Amino acid sequence: MHRFANPGRxxxxxxxxxxxxxxxxxxxxxxxxxxxxxxxxxDYQQGESVRIMYVHVPAAWMALFVYTVIAAASASALIWRxxxxxxxxxxxxxxxxxxTFLALATGSLWGKPMWGTxxxxxxxxxxxxxxxxxxxxxxxxxxxxxxxxxxxxxAAILALVGFINVPIIKFSVDWWSTLHQPASVVxxxxxxxxxxxxWPLLIMALGFKLYYLSLMMLRVKGEILATxxxxxxxxxxxxx
Amino acid sequence: MEQVQTFLAMGGYGxxxxxxxxxxxxxxxxxxxxxxxxxxxxxxxxxxxxxxxxTQAREVQQ
Numbered sequence: 001m002h003r004f005a006n007p008g009r010x011x012x013x014x015x016x017x018x019x020x021x022x023x024x025x026x027x028x029x030x031x032x033x034x035x036x037x038x039x040x041x042x043d044y045q046q047g048e049s050v051r052i053m054y055v056h057v058p059a060a061w062m063a064l065f066v067y068t069v070i071a072a073a074s075a076s077a078l079i080w081r082x083x084x085x086x087x088x089x090x091x092x093x094x095x096x097x098x099x100t101f102l103a104l105a106t107g108s109l110w111g112k113p114m115w116g117t118x119x120x121x122x123x124x125x126x127x128x129x130x131x132x133x134x135x136x137x138x139x140x141x142x143x144x145x146x147x148x149x150x151x152x153x154x155a156a157i158l159a160l161v162g163f164i165n166v167p168i169i170k171f172s173v174d175w176w177s178t179l180h181q182p183a184s185v186v187x188x189x190x191x192x193x194x195x196x197x198x199w200p201l202l203i204m205a206l207g208f209k210l211y212y213l214s215l216m217m218l219r220v221k222g223e224i225l226a227t228x229x230x231x232x233x234x235x236x237x238x239x240x
Numbered sequence: 241m242e243q244v245q246t247f248l249a250m251g252g253y254g255x256x257x258x259x260x261x262x263x264x265x266x267x268x269x270x271x272x273x274x275x276x277x278x279x280x281x282x283x284x285x286x287x288x289x290x291x292x293x294x295t296q297a298r299e300v301q302q
Binding site: 029033037042047048049051052055056059094095098101102105106109110112113211215218219221222225226228229232233236 | 250251252253254256257259260261263264267268270271272275276278279282283285286289290
């Protein structure tokens with residue numbers, strides 16, 4: 001991993017990879033959108049409202065995935081002082097917050113016609129709301145100090161402590177009685193969802209992941225250049 | 241025309257399905273646009289800072 005620790009090398013590598021991940025993200029999202037709106041069937045119980053699943057579930061998966069990336073990056077920042085790890089966490093937090101908000105909002109739009117309510121304070125919904133606040137806390141904390149490295153350190157500790165929430169979200173539908181349906185794709189005995197719905201869902205999820213990967217590289221590049229800018233303007237101030 | 245209307249109605253769930261997809265598009269595109277804007281701003285600031293730095297260095301050499 002330390003081979004990519006050099007910021008300049010990261011930027012060059014990211015610039016080479018970005019056209020591919022970005023292009024594939026557009027392709028996967030385009031195909032996924034087409035399949036989920038035109039090809040996949042209506043559900044025999046939920047009718048056409050089931051199409052909300054194709055944006056809700058990938059957004060919710062990304063909410064958990066991005067938090068896991070932040071926690072892993074925070075651990076390597078605290079333990080090995082990997083210079084890029086803090087930047088990956090900083091660059092990812094607002095994106096994770098966006099995905100979590102999207103999961104909550106589309107879930108609400110799905111819950112109203114199916115459950116008869118926009119919101120319930122049950123284990124799954126509440127734990128995802130906590131995740132959203134963890135993201136906001138991370139963003140606030142990482143920018144709370146004049147010395148950015150102190151902010152990053154505090155945010156990294158928050159990210160690691162808050163990671164306990166990730167398994168709680170995943171298993172909340174098994175541990176507590178909830179309106180939310182249990183897992184139907186990621187389960188030990190294999191998916192219980194029909195292939196005609198599974199494929200559009202997986203292609204959408206792949207699109208979301210590629211989108212995050214591309215956006216994250218752009219944002220880390222932005223963080224690297226911002227650090228360089230701060231150092232240079234400080235040096236320019238010293239020179240005068 | 242009727243086909244389009246049936247499609248947009250989404251079996252009576254259009255009021256919920258379309259906002260869900262629209263919101264997804266708004267958030268994904270919005271995050272990309274803010275990221276690109278921030279990147280451009282930092283890049284142009286860096287470029288502005290680099291030009292006087294080089295002229296300064298030349299002055300010092302002279």
